Amino acid sequence: EPEVTQTPSHQVTQMGQEVILRCVPISNHLYFYWYRQILGQKVEFLVSFYNNEISEKSEIFDDQFSVERPDGSNFTLKIRSTKLEDSAMYFCASSEIRNQPQHFGDGTRLSIL
Amino acid sequence: SQQGEEDPQALSIQEGENATMNCSYKTSINNLQWYRQNSGRGLVHLILIRSNEREKHSGRLRVTLDTSKKSSSLLITASRAADTASYFCATDGSVRGAQKLVFGQGTRLTINP
Known part of the structure; x- marks a missing residue:
């Protein structure tokens, strides 16, 4: 069964450094998402992406965050200057069309030192 | 804000028994989705129920939705x-573009052998 893959599984970065989290969504899916889950807290929506542009973003997704679909398969989340509070599990998801299930990857654990 | 909130927060039962988890939300929705998360892993989609549906089954899972009470249950x-x-239950109330799922805090289910 097709699945969403994320790399790396764990990223350790110094505060202030840039980090890029990578995702390969399911190939025939059109909608892409990033969520994060701070340890012990709820899964929070960050951003949705459709037709090569951001569809919606949350208050968390400030100017330090950006997303890109550089080619036909990858979907990336960049954090320009990481803060301690960016430490979390970041999940990528994709869905075929609206009103269909979102399929999640196993996540990237981001640790900011 | 539109939030799915599950109860109970934790549930421990014996193998073979039935488990029921409830979810409440605040605003109108397009659909409600249930996900499972094993420790340290990604979210696995279980069932999606649309706002015009009242009950849905998948194998040993049964989901109900009561839009008048803004609640759902997973059995x-x-x-x-x-x-x-x-x-976790997650609600989608987005009016355009891609879905934006809002997750609850989750129910931690333990099945004792």
Whole structure:
């Protein structure tokens, strides 16, 4: 069964450094998402992406965050200057069309030192 | 804000028993989805129920939706040790563009052998 893959599984970065989290969504899916889950807290929506542009973003997704679909398969989340509070599990998801299930990857654990 | 909130927060039952988890939300929705998360892993989609549906089944899972009460329930019948996980409801109330799922805090389910 097709699945969403994320790399790396764990990223350790110094505060202030840039980090890029990578995702390969399911190939025939059109909608892409990033969520994060701070340890012990709820899964929070960050951003949705459709037709090569951001569809919606949350208050968390400030100017330090950006997303890109550089080619036909990858979907990336960049954090320009990481803060301690960016430490979390970041999940990528994709869905075929609206009103269909979102399929999640196993996540990237981001640790900011 | 539109939030799915599950109860109970934790549930511990014997293998073979049924487990029922509830979810409440605040605003109108397009659909409600249930996900499972094993410790340290990604979210696995279980069932999507649309706002015009009242009940849905998938194997040992049964989901109900009451839009007048803004609530949903997930029933797992004949539980197994492998069902031990956290279960989340997520609501989609987006009016355009891609979905934006809002997750609850989750129910931690433990199945005792």
